[in-house]
Amino acid sequence: MTTSAAGQPLIPQPPATVAALRQATSQIAPAALPTFARELDQVSDQSRKGADLAPIQRFIAQWTVYVHIQRRPEAAADLRRWEDIADSGDAAKARRAASGIGRILDEAHAAVGLPAR
Incomplete structure (x- = not known):
């Protein structure tokens, strides 16, 4: 993980998009990337099967919160x-x-x- 000045975030909060969250995760918590990819595959399948964007929206919300915490x-x-x-x-x-x-x-x-x- 990248270091920061005391109390400062490691990186700016990225936009709440899959690509930006993946990039941020690779910078601040690379060990979490396999989990990110696995969960993205699961919610993508759920969304396709149910013709529903809710699983992807929950995924983005979950990873937005995760990145917010991990960057601090x-x-x-x-x-x-x-x-x-x-x-x-x-x-x-x-x-x-x-x-x-x-x-x-x-x-x-x-x-x-x-x-x-």
């Missing part, structure tokens, strides 16, 4: 920390972690102009 190293680290805590097996810690994860996701949704989850 502190937010990405916080999210990973909360996810690790959620996996700890302790119910009380998992509830706190769910709250922390929710806060990060809510902030990202608001920042990119998407409705709350």
